[in-house]
Amino acid sequence: MSFLIKNTLRYEWDIVTNRFDFKCESKGGNKLLAFELFNDPHFSEVNLTVSVFKNGVYFYGIEGEIEKNRIKNLMGDHILIINSESTVSVLTQNGTFRLSGILCYKGADSVIVNRDAKVFILRTCVFDCFCNTIINDGEVKNKYEHLVKQIFDSIGKNKKNLTNESFAIANIIAMSVNDNEDMCLIKRAMDEMYTDPLFNLDALSQLVYMSRRKVQYALSEQGTSFSDEIKRRRVAKIKSLINSSNRRMPMTYYANMAGFRNLSAATKGFMDVSGMSMKEFIFNSKR
Known part of the structure; x- marks a missing residue:
């Protein structure tokens, strides 16, 4: 038919x-x-x-x-x-x-x-x-x-x-x-470079071959920003170092290893992300 x-x-x-x-x-x-x-x-x-x-x-x-x-x-x-x-x-x-x-x-x-x-x-x-x-x-x-x-x-x-x-x-x-591929490139670059204290938005843009504005737009579409993403990764690194350390290290050590430029920036970033101070986290983790 x-x-x-x-x-x-x-x-x-x-x-x-x-x-x-x-x-x-x-x-x-x-x-x-x-x-x-x-x-x-x-x-x-x-x-x-x-x-x-x-x-x-x-x-x-x-x-x-x-x-x-x-x-x-x-x-x-x-x-x-x-x-x-x-x-x-x-x-x-x-x-x-x-x-x-x-x-x-x-x-x-x-x-x-x-x-x-x-x-x-x-x-x-x-x-x-x-x-x-x-x-x-x-x-x-x-x-x-x-x-x-x-x-x-x-x-x-x-x-x-x-x-x-x-x-x-x-x-x-x-x-x-x-857009999804752009975000994958951006996140991969941040994962590799966040412990470098000199790593910034311009450096990220060069690594992924995108304009600074395009990187900012891609991150904003995900409801985040370069500074927030780097801060979150660095705080996670500090927590990992504290939890895996057999002995207590100076807080400046954790800050430097995570990529923060100084202890002050690390302390503020830790509080922003975790809602507690680094000192409190160290104390609770070692009890």
């Missing part, structure tokens, strides 16, 4: 396997998507929205299973971006995850969606346009979910060319991924 839409997109339902396929006739009948439906589809009652474009596929109104291998054979590496109020089941080698809302996922063995799910399947090559952003397998954490949802909400029922929308979503995801 097949259904032709606008002379380019054909829906085919195999009654024996209960499989529902999309075929793009303009590409020689290559199958783009395949779904195993849970119930016999009544096409007169189901409101289907499907768009096939250069970067991938968008659809809405279908209940079924999206299989990774079938899509990968036809589209190559891809990422799923789903907006669903109901639960979406993500099947992976590590188990099954059930999520709702905005979901970005790469590499799932299969994903089961309900009819309320709006789904983009984008080729990962589209991310080459955005600083060669690398999308790793697994759930892609996206701190700009509200922007992705706005794009989903803006898609009209009859709109077929969603190239611009796909680029917009890819750009948002790339920003989020790159």
Whole structure:
């Protein structure tokens, strides 16, 4: 049983396997998507929205299973971006995850969606346009979910060319991924250098090849600052030194080993982070 839409997109339902396929006739009948439906589809009652474009596929109104291998054979590496109020089941080698809302996922063995799910399947090559952003397998954490949802909400029922929308979503995801990578670089550099008393924001910026302003912005997005992060690491180092020391050392020793320039700075920093003085901590730890 097949259904032709606008002379380019054909829906085919195999009654024996209960499989529902999309075929793009303009590409020689290559199958783009395949779904195993849970119930016999009544096409007169189901409101289907499907768009096939250069970067991938968008659809809405279908209940079924999206299989990774079938899509990968036809589209190559891809990422799923789903907006669903109901639960979406993500099947992976590590188990099954059930999520709702905005979901970005790469590499799932299969994903089961309900009819309320709006789904983009984008080729990962589209991310080459955005600083060669690398999308790793697994759930892609996206701190700009509200922007992705706005794009989903803006898609009209009859709109077929969603190239611009796909680029917009890819750009948002790339920003989020790159922000996360920036933070990883920043935190790794701070972990390596915080015991250097001369280590400052300018030195950090040079190490991670980012502007001072970009580093400050990345940290502020995490609700923190350079001084707070360094102070927290240095205080943690002091506590570790005190707890691991077999004999009592001068407080200046702990301050210097942790990277504080002087005892006064160490004392203030310790109080800020721990809510107690270094002297109190030493006393309590050695009792």
